[in-house]
Amino acid sequence: MFQPTNIFQSKQKHVKTGHLNQLVQQVAYWQKLTQRVQPVLPQPENWQVACYQHGVLIVTGENQAMISQLGYLQQHYVAQLMLLPEFKDLQKIQVRLRVEKRPVAIVQESPTLPVETQQMLQNAAEFINDPKLSQAMLRLASVIK
Structure with missing residues (x-):
């Protein structure tokens, strides 16, 4: 072939x-x-x-x-x-x-919300008609602890 x-x-x-x-x-x-x-x-x-x-x-x-x-x-x-x-x-x-590159140790602490604020966000999410905004508020209340 x-x-x-x-x-x-x-x-x-x-x-x-x-x-x-x-x-x-x-x-x-x-x-x-x-x-x-x-x-x-x-x-x-x-x-x-x-x-x-x-x-x-x-x-x-x-x-x-x-x-x-x-x-x-x-x-x-x-x-x-x-x-x-x-x-x-x-x-x-x-x-x-010339900028000397120095390793920077970033310690990132997660911010905390008081329990009352988390509950207020969750309650407000139930009353909002916009589903995307409601989900965003629930994520905010659950992520930040």
Whole structure:
């Protein structure tokens, strides 16, 4: 019997990485740049390079005062960083606030209604002609305990 051939299927066996290797290299490069800029930029701050393309260096920091200082004295820091070979074409620094993500433990206590209020809601639900509103009031009386 004749087997149809799929002309759109690639003959080569290859693993699709979705440019993962390129992204890994780029992140490693930015980590290297972070180590180079850290001692030059205002201290104390944990600066991180977010991007460096087309002469624009984007760094992030957690301290708003240090970010403002870097913004005001940008030309000074651009001149210092241009002395490093990695930043010979540096034109400008953009600074972004990095929000430190801290795990927040949320303790949610269920609100309590007095028994009298629950009974009043149940009684009111009996007198309401709208079935959806009546059901909602009964759910409110039964859920909140």
